[in-house]
Amino acid sequence: MRRVLIIILLLVVLAMAALFGGYRYWQSRLAAPIAISESTLYEVPRGAGYHQVVSELVAQGVIEDAWAFRILARLEPQSLPRLRPGEFRLEPGMSGRELLERLGSEQLVTYPLTIPEGWTFRQMRDALEAAPKLEHRTEGLTDAEVMALLDREGVHPEGWFFPDTYLYHKGMSDLELLEQAHSRMRATLDEVWAERADDLTIETPYEALIMASLIERETGAPEERREIAGVFKRRLERGMRLQTDPTVIYGMGERYAGNITRADLRESTPYNTYVIDGMPPTPIALPGRAALEAAVDPLPGETLYFVAKGDGTHHFSRTLREHNNAVNRYIRNR
Template sequence: MRVVKLLAILLVLGAALLAGGHHYWQSRLAAPIAIDEPTLYEVPRGAGYHRVIGELAADGVIADEWAFRLLTRLEPESVPQLRVGEYMLEPGMSGRELIGLLGSDRVVTYPLTIPEGWTFRQLRQALAEAAKLDHETAGLSDAEVMALLGREGEHPEGWFFPDTYRYHKGLSDLEILRQAHRRMETILEEVWAERVDDLTIETPYEALIMASLIERETGAPEERREIAGVFKRRMERGMRLQTDPTVIYGMGERYEGRITYADLREATPYNTYVIDGMPPTPIAMPGRAALEAAVNPLPGETLYFVARGDGTHHFSRSLREHNNAVNRYIRNR
């Protein structure tokens, strides 16, 4: 009987010690991490759970490394598959919450904005300067980039929708391009389906070219459809479009802020003072409003427009009226 009582006492003590040990272990996992302000932490590519725990302990973020290592043995289902990326650690966060965060999709992201009217060259420069991106396209030609996107042989200009895209550290710049390209394809398809019947343009790609001209000509929302209308009527009458942004695009990197009469007469594939119709490709990345204007031009009689100098334009029906407007807004200025 005495042996039985002793065994019973030992079992009770063992259970109590086990319960107490388990409680203490859980309390260490639930303890707040040791940071006083939001702290950026990165899970590097190829890092496993034990390596990350070791780094956090070495940095003083967690105090009881053993408790987190024990987690893989006693509660393996609680140990998430860590995801590569940057995470923002917050003061007061428990160790368990920290581990959960590092296995979640709540990575720190950064914005990359593509403004309406940018060229593909400007987009590539912005991607190259985005420090957190993986620059997979560095050193590649435009043709090579398009081939990687599955668009071999296509000219890149105009095919990337201007918007703000978010990315996390380590994402490829090619993925940003892929997202922007898909969006432009989708939106162009939607806009083309809503086109009016009497257009002079015949394909979605021609609509993309026209929208790029509209985008580069004005930033005033109320003018886009009227400019589209001017271009439509000029094409219907066999008149050249004579839009300065095509001259600038044809000049390429030679453009330094102004165009001369010699530039207007220079024969480039894009100079609409020289060529008939539209240029062979878009000259910029148009937004949705410019695309919508391209397929729904404003009816009217105007055939000319000139910049007032305040971001808007004066529209004219006749060459005489246009020349007067040029004298008023350009030559006098």
């Protein structure tokens, strides 16, 4: 009897040793470096489950011991990451556990998309459609249909998207980037409008957005924005037409080929500020924060005219005679 007990005890000890050894070996396989020798991109497909990802990683030669990861799912399901769709960069020397942590982390591979200040909404949509890693949900839709998807049905899109560099990852949609840009513009416009000057001619945030788009299209020189805003403010106060060329160009649409003729200046469009009184009905571009700030805080002064000098800046004049002389100097003699 004693001999039997000793044998049973030995068997138990051996079994426990085997289990412990097996457990240690299993853990060592999870801690072992993955089977890559250089940085590798791996994409977690949208909707993919843990076992599908493990199978793909085995098929791509990234991991070798699929059994270790399948046992992990059975014994430690609470330790499994919530996989995120998108691309991740896997590095040599990472362990299997570190790989899993990476696939459930925020460390997605991102790509920049720059929307410059002064671009139109059409140009922004073209850039989105050309972004190769984006999911193109708005392709083929009209501007009105896009705005409806953004819960802004009936709103003209021009001006309502903040120009900036946005980061996106594979699996994101163009609609998500549009939502980001639209939220940024609405928040920025609210902030800027709250700090507006007391004696503005414009009366609403939307009018500030329109004015900022005119300023954005007129100059890229930071020191000129408030002075151009001041010129527009004084012209509106005196009942003078704004007579700003970018509105003519915007009204021409795709017909614009690089030149404005006298006939173009006389053409009656809703945007031609040589013909209409006041501001155009909508913005003509996507203004940045600096243009928005200038629109709500014009520089006081007496200037009523300005003309491009050809170097990116303008000559400002108080009288029509002075302005005509400046036109002769900078335009006709160029």
